[in-house]
Structure formats: structure tokens, C-alpha cells
Amino acid sequence: MNQTIQTLIQQSEDKMIPYDLFIREALYNDESGYYINKNAFGKDGDFYTSSYVHDVFAEVMGQYFIETAKLANIPLHICELGGGSGRFASQVCQQLANVLDGDVLRYSIIEENPSTREKWNRIENNIIKDSFASLEEFSSAYPAFCGFIFSNEFLDAQPVRIVEMLEDTLYEICVTEQHGQLTETKRLCPTFLRQWMEERKITIKNGYRCEVPLYISSITANIAKALRRGFILTIDYGYNRDEWMHPARKQGSLRGYSNHQLKSNVLENVGEMDITHHVHWDVWIEEGRKYDIEFHRLMKQSEFLIHYGIMERLESHQSQVFSAKASKNRAIRSFILGDLGSAFDVCIQAKGEIG
Incomplete structure (x- = not known):
């Protein structure tokens, strides 16, 4: 499964993918989804x-x-x-x-x-x-x-996007790859994502992240x-x-569950x-x-x-x-x-x- 995600990352223009695409593949991929x-x-x-x-x-x-x-x-x-x-x-x-x-x-x-x-x-x-x-x-x-x-x-x-507010700037948290391992990175929040949040009155404080x-x-x-x-x-x-x-x-609610144990890092053991x-x-x-x-x-x-x-x-x-x-x-x-x-x-x- 990691190879599938890494291929998507490498094929993307900026070498990162949004969290909803990662979750979709991790949970629902036709061949190796959870x-x-x-x-x-x-x-x-x-x-x-x-x-x-x-x-x-x-x-x-x-x-x-x-x-x-x-x-x-x-x-x-x-x-x-x-x-x-x-x-x-x-x-x-x-x-x-x-x-x-x-x-x-x-x-x-x-x-x-x-x-x-x-x-x-x-x-x-x-x-x-x-x-x-x-x-x-x-x-x-x-x-x-x-x-x-x-x-x-x-x-x-269901797959979600992730955003975080840092020093009054809204970022989207994405998934990338470093040295063969999946890790997080960030980019400025896309306009459509910010507008979707504003239309639905989803607000976020400095230092907070949340799922969209x-x-x-x-x-x-x-x-x-x-x-x-x-x-x-x-x-x-x-x-x-x-x-x-x-x-x-403050850290949102995205979590993993394995063997009835909560896992804070969902980028591990994908699938x-x-x-x-x-x-x-x-x-x-x-x-x-x-x-x-x-x-x-x-x-x-x-x-x-x-x-x-x-x-x-x-x-x-x-x-x-x-x-x-x-x-x-x-x-x-x-x-x-x-x-x-x-x-x-x-x-x-x-x-x-x-x-």
C-alpha cells in the first residue's frame, strides 16, 4: 500500500497529495484498501x-x-x-x-x-x-x-481534508514522502477549500487543526x-x-484504530x-x-x-x-x-x- 501512495505522490505536480486522497486509497483501494x-x-x-x-x-x-x-x-x-x-x-x-x-x-x-x-x-x-x-x-x-x-x-x-492555522495563515496539511517514509507537509490553503469552510462557518483558531x-x-x-x-x-x-x-x-480528531488500540499517526501501517x-x-x-x-x-x-x-x-x-x-x-x-x-x-x- 505504501508503494501505491508513494506513486501518487511522485505523480503529483508538487510531490504531495491531500489527506482525502490518502484516506481514500488507504481505506477503499480496490486491491489493498483496509x-x-x-x-x-x-x-x-x-x-x-x-x-x-x-x-x-x-x-x-x-x-x-x-x-x-x-x-x-x-x-x-x-x-x-x-x-x-x-x-x-x-x-x-x-x-x-x-x-x-x-x-x-x-x-x-x-x-x-x-x-x-x-x-x-x-x-x-x-x-x-x-x-x-x-x-x-x-x-x-x-x-x-x-x-x-x-x-x-x-x-x-469518509475521506477528509486537513487544515491548520499558524500565525493567522491557513494551511492545508498534505501527505508527502521522505526517505521512503510517509510524512506530513503543508501548503497554503487552496481558495476553494477556504471558501467551502467559510460558507459553512467552519472557523479555526491559531495553533489548531481540523478536518474539512x-x-x-x-x-x-x-x-x-x-x-x-x-x-x-x-x-x-x-x-x-x-x-x-x-x-x-486542538489537534483535530483524525485517528487510526488497530487491534482495538487508538493510533495517533495514521501514516503508519497504511491499509x-x-x-x-x-x-x-x-x-x-x-x-x-x-x-x-x-x-x-x-x-x-x-x-x-x-x-x-x-x-x-x-x-x-x-x-x-x-x-x-x-x-x-x-x-x-x-x-x-x-x-x-x-x-x-x-x-x-x-x-x-x-x-
Whole structure:
């Protein structure tokens, strides 16, 4: 993978590449990208998502989908961005299979990994599963889509640019190569990048650096094009504008994860670890409004799960600490009292006339 990055650097005019190109290659390169070749999830991977903690997460999410579909009078069609291994999608389908009562569930995943897509496509009784390489491809198949667009830790894995303010001058931080090793360099921030930040009120103090999420523009536009009527449910970790100004965020939020350990230098072991950042929630919400996507609420994941009944899923059991019921109860406590509840946010938006 290092050779691929170094070739891109050598082919560039000024012998450096922006961070978003580096991240795109490191994570999504068709031959050697992290998400193509690595088993990223779970105990044997590099990080946990909520669906790997316990099935109870998918149980609550399934309850949200079916309740909201009935209240809003929209089809029970879920489109998941970044389906990953398909674990969450499978859990939700299993949960809803018992309560569909003759209704049809469609569950579509958007996933770049072709092996995941191939495994997912099937029809099981009244559940239709299909997959697509992109949201644009999905839109072609469902040009009048009504339902849910869901994502869980999808935005944080998108490529970003990096900027830093030094002595009142804004620089873009780029990736270059020295003596066979990848390292950072800087250049004056391009005009288009500065203008994009100014239009979205992304400000930065002297001595601070931050990620610039250009991807929000294209993803939001594609969601708006795909969704005629329904909800956008986005689960991720992120900050609002005030939180970005805190001294703790002085170095930005770009990080790597390998074997469940945080790595501050993402230029090491390229293609062997996850690369992630925190979402700019204000930018995400305001970009949606440009396309008549209405913001409903931003809340902690623990608050969302409590609202949709996770506490009612606690089960009485004896003292067998390794029983299935005890395991489920521990998972619920971790979702409410642990980092899984406090670190993640749930953003709810809607488009079209909702009943």
C-alpha cells in the first residue's frame, strides 16, 4: 500500500497529495484498501460497532423502524449506507421477521465491498434483501424511494481534508514522502477549500487543526436525490461548533484504530488500520436544509435507546453471570451507562410530507 501512495505522490505536480486522497486509497483501494482486505469488526478485528456488542441494539432499532413506518405511513424499506459485514442488517431482518404480520420488508445495503454485496442479495419469505455499490446505483433501482436511510459509523470513515492555522495563515496539511517514509507537509490553503469552510462557518483558531468534510456536500446531495419521503437516521460520533473550539480538539480528531488500540499517526501501517474522524454535526444538518431535509433532533445514543424501550428488555435472572440473560443485561447497561451511550450521537432528519 505504501508503494501505491508513494506513486501518487511522485505523480503529483508538487510531490504531495491531500489527506482525502490518502484516506481514500488507504481505506477503499480496490486491491489493498483496509475495508476490502481486513476483517475490521468485532473481537478479532480492530474495533466494535454497537451490533457486535449484543443483538439487543438491533432489537431496539428494529422497533424504531417498524413504529416510525406505521406512524409516518411510509413503506418499511431500509437503505443502510456502509453495510459493512451485514451483521446489523441481518440482526434487524431477523428481529422484524417475527413482527411483520404480512407486511413486506425491503432492506438495501450500500457497500463497496463486492463480496459483502454478493452474500446479501436474496429473498426470504416476505423480506427482500438487495445491495448496491453506491447510492446513485440504488437511486436508479428505486427512483421514487420512500423509507429510511440509515447509517452507523459511516460518515466518520469518509475521506477528509486537513487544515491548520499558524500565525493567522491557513494551511492545508498534505501527505508527502521522505526517505521512503510517509510524512506530513503543508501548503497554503487552496481558495476553494477556504471558501467551502467559510460558507459553512467552519472557523479555526491559531495553533489548531481540523478536518474539512467536503464529502458532506456530495453525500447529502445524493441522499436528497434518492429519498422522496422518509427519514434519515445517522449514528456516529461528532461535535458541534462550540465543541470543536475546545482546547481538547486542538489537534483535530483524525485517528487510526488497530487491534482495538487508538493510533495517533495514521501514516503508519497504511491499509492495516482503520482511519476515522468526528463528524461536523452543524455542517451535516445545515447542508441537509439546502435540500429540504428537515432536522428533527440530535441526541445521545443512550437517550435514543431509552426512548425506544431498551430498559424494558432487561430480564430477571438468577446469579449465573455467564447466562444469556446476564449477558444481555450487561450489554444494556453498557449502552446506557458506558461509552457506547455517551460517545455516539443519533441525528434524526426527515424529507417530504411525513404523516
